[in-house]
Every structure is written in structure tokens, then in C-alpha cells.
Amino acid sequence: MKKKIHKVKEDKKQKKKTKNFNPPTRRNWESNYFGMPLQDLVTAEKPIPLFVEKCVEFIEDTGLCTEGLYRVSGNKTDQDNIQKQFDQDHNISLVSMEVTVNAVAGALKAFFADLPDPLIPYSLHPELLEAAKIPDKTERLHALKEIVKKFHPVNYDVFRYVITHLNRVSQQNKINLMTADNLSICFWPTLMRPDFEKREFLSTTKIHQSVVETFIQQCQFFFYNGEIVEIVNTVAPPPPSNPGQLVEPMVPLQLPPPLQPQLIQPQLQTDPLGII
Secondary structure (H helix, E strand, O other): OOHHHHHHHHHHHHHHHHHHHOOOOOOOOOOOOOOOOHHOOOOOOOOOHHHHHHHHHHHHHHOOOOOOOOOOOHHHHHHHHHHHHHHHHHHHHHHOOOOOOHHHHHHHHHHHHHOOOOOOOOOHHHHHHHHHHOOOHHHHHHHHHHHHHHHHHHHHHHHHHHHHHHHHHHHHHHHHOOOHHHHHHHHHHHHHOOOOOOOOHHHHHHHHHHHHHHHHHHHHHHHHHOOOOOOOOOOHHHHHHHHHHHHHEEEEEHOHHHHHHHHHHHHHHHHHHHHO
């Protein structure tokens, strides 16, 4: 009997070890909001945490086209002040605080990083990674869609809200340069919070990222009964813009050959006449 009790205690300790590998909080102050379980921050009437809602609305109203949105780090002091001010007054207006879009974006990411558990539940990570390996695109997307339905209702609502927002950001990628690929690189560690200390994890980082990228790209399919979107390579357009600037000065050097005879012949005819 003692052996069994001892074994149960060991199992509990092991579970705690495997689950408790979240990074320490970045906050240096006590909060009754940030770092709290997601379920404590929402209601049936308001399924999205107020802070998340305020940040997303601010970003979409004032800086959706900001270059490097979510990639360029905002001032950490400003990020902390945004959260501290919200702690003191949930009705605070971010516009009145005169903070940058990047600072608000950083504060939003910090909110998810401070949650006791990641928005994408650990329990579903293995299923998501396996589904992401399915070769057939349609089959893969339907498999991922079924897994998303297993999210806790609270997580599902917030995840849909965040992914929809990131999809809107990606739609402005020609201006903000933040494609679904770029956004997934910035966001997947925050949404999934894997154990970076595990060696075997290093071989699956790209798959983790591709899962979040797919959710962003196929947002309408996953959450709004939309059709599967045929993805055009959105990474290609930005690079040509630089080469284009380099090529433009060379155009006169490349184009004149066929045009020169037309320009030179009249000159050759008029020069002799000018001399005579």
C-alpha cells in the first residue's frame, strides 16, 4: 500500500514537471488581471478579454499598415505602462496614452505569454503536429479543423478572434510586409509556448510555425465556414521591389541599343549638313 501511495506521489510530481515549463512572467509587479487563467477574464456575454479587445481595436484603427507590425519590438517601458494603467483602470483609453502601435502589439503578445496555459492547449499539440504532416492539402486542413473544435470553448473564441486579427494584418502585407508566414514566426511561440529545453522539439519548430501560419491563411475556412483559399506566394513580391529599384537605373542602358539607330541616324544626317 505504501508503495502505491509513493508511486502516486511520484506520478503527480512528474506531471507537474512536464506541465510547468512555462517561462517566468516578464512582469515586475503584482496584477489581478495579467497572468490570470483565461476563464477568469471572460464571460458568456463578453467572450474576449477586454485587454485583448482594446489592443486589437487600437492596432486595427491606427496601425494595421505599420511596417513590421508584431516583428518590430515596441518600447518595453511603454508596454509595461500600458498593462499597469489597465490594471488600475480597465476603462483606460489607449489612444489617450499616446503610445505607439508597436508598444500595444508588444503588450498584447505579453498578455498571452503570461497566461498560466498557452492559448493553444498543450494536450492538442501532438495532434496538430501530426495533422500538419498530412501530404494532401484538403485532407490536412479538414484534420486541423476537427482538432480546433476540441479547444475549450473559451480558448476557441479567443483563438478565433486573434487569428482573425492576424489574418487582417496579413492582408496588408504589401504595405506592412507582414505575411502570414512572418506573423506565424512572431506569434507561434506565444500561442503554443513549447518546451524549448527539449532537444526533440528543435526538429519540429518549423511544423509548429506552419500550423499557426495555416490557421492565419485559412482563417475563413477554419472559423467562418468559408472555402479553402488557394495561397499565392506572398513572400515573393517584397524581394522584387529592391531589385526593381536597382534595375530601373539600368533600363536606359539596356533599352537604347534598338532605339539608338533611330536617334543616331537623324544626327548623322544633320551633322554633315551642319558642316556643309
